[in-house]
Amino acid sequence: MFKSLCRLIFRKMGWQVEMTVPYRDKCIICVAPHTSNWDFIIAELYYHSIGRTAGFLMKKEWFFWPMGVLFRSMGGIPVERSHHVSLTDRVAEAAMKAERFELAVTPEGTRSLATKWKRGFYFIALKAGLPIQLYAIDYKNKRIVCTKELVPSGDVEADMRLIMDYYRPYEGKYPGKFAVEDI
Numbered sequence: 001m002f003k004s005l006c007r008l009i010f011r012k013m014g015w016q017v018e019m020t021v022p023y024r025d026k027c028i029i030c031v032a033p034h035t036s037n038w039d040f041i042i043a044e045l046y047y048h049s050i051g052r053t054a055g056f057l058m059k060k061e062w063f064f065w066p067m068g069v070l071f072r073s074m075g076g077i078p079v080e081r082s083h084h085v086s087l088t089d090r091v092a093e094a095a096m097k098a099e100r101f102e103l104a105v106t107p108e109g110t111r112s113l114a115t116k117w118k119r120g121f122y123f124i125a126l127k128a129g130l131p132i133q134l135y136a137i138d139y140k141n142k143r144i145v146c147t148k149e150l151v152p153s154g155d156v157e158a159d160m161r162l163i164m165d166y167y168r169p170y171e172g173k174y175p176g177k178f179a180v181e182d183i
Contacts, residue, residue, distance in 0.1 A: 002048060003048060003049060003050075003051050006044075006045045006046075006048040006049040007049035007050075009045055010042070010045040010046055010049045013042070013045075013142075014142050015042065015045075015046070015142050015143065015144065016141075016142060016143045016144075017046065017143065017144045017145075018143055018144070018145045018146070018147060019144075019145075019146045019147075020146070020147045021133055021146055021147065021148065021149040023050075023052065024102070024130075024131060024133070025099070025100045025101075025102075026095065026098070026100065026101045026102070026128075026130050027101075027102055027103075027125075027130050027131050027132065027133050027149075028103055028105060028121050028124055028125040028130050028131070028132045028133070029054055029102060029103065029104040029105065029132075029133050029135055030105055030107055030121055030132050030133065030134050030135065030163065031043060031104050031105065031106050031135045031136075031137065032106060032107060032108060032135075032136060032137075032167050032170070032172075032178070033108070033136070033137060033139075033167070033170055033171065033172030033173075033177075033178035034106035034108045034110075034111055034137075034172065034178075035111055035172030035173050035174040035175075035177040035178050036111060036172065036173040036174060037111065038173055039106070039111075039137050039172070039173070040056075042137060042144070043104065043135075043137065043144070046144050047104075052102065053102070054102035054103060054104040055076070055077055055101075055102065055103045055104070056076055056077065056103065056104045056105070057076075057077050057079050057087075057091075057103070057105060058071060058076050058077070058078060058079065059078070059079055060078035060079060060080050062076075062078075063076070063078045077091075087120060088120050088123040088124050088127060089127065091103065091124045091128075092123075092124045092127035092128040093128075095124065095128040095130060096128050096129075101128075101130070103121075103124070104135075105120070105121035105124075107119075107120075107121055107163075108178075111177065112177060113176070113177045113178070113179060114179070115179050115181065116181060117160075117164075117180075117181060119156065119160070122152055122156060122159065122160065122163075125151075125152050126152040126154060131149050131150065131151050132149065132150045132151075132152065132163075133146055133148075133149050134146060134147075134148045134149070134150065134163060134166050134167070136166075136167060136170040137170075137172065138170045138171065139171055139172055139173045140170075140171040145170070148162075148166050150162060150163065157183060160181070160183055161183045164180040164181050164182075164183055165180075167180050168180050
């Protein structure tokens with residue numbers, strides 16, 4: 001029932017999907033552009049409409065009552081930024097132990113303009129031996145696009161260049177808040 005409702009809302013909003021990579025039981029889902037809170041809603045509607053759920057990282061400040069209960073039930077993982085324990089190590093270890101692990105990450109780390117993307121998603125995938133699926137939320141054409149999957153090689157600069165090139169043609173809800181790095 002929930003899957004059908006999400007599919008109906010997603011389609012009524014006029015969104016389409018272009019997906020050419022296979023769904024995986026274990027992967028990192030890299031999502032960009034991230035310029036609006038609507039990105040989260042659209043992504044959740046899409047992913048639930050296909051009967052899948054993915055965890056997501058979110059700053060711990062969002063996990064107040066009653067939102068914390070809601071976010072945790074949706075797969076939210078609160079991130080404590082002041083701890084000096086490696087989040088990538090903890091998440092990679094959890095991924096390796098899990099039978100199924102899908103984690104959606106917005107590498108910009110903010111809805112504001114970010115000229116330098118965070119690399120944590122890359123290192124989680126590298127440490128856990130997971131593929132990274134590149135999902136674009138293309139507001140200009142109202143599409144969710146995933147046509148590339150990358151297995152991290154360990155050459156961070158070369159792999160990030162491929163990732164940036166993939167996202168270059170897409171526009172967020174607020175295009176002025178989205179930039180890819182020149183690597």
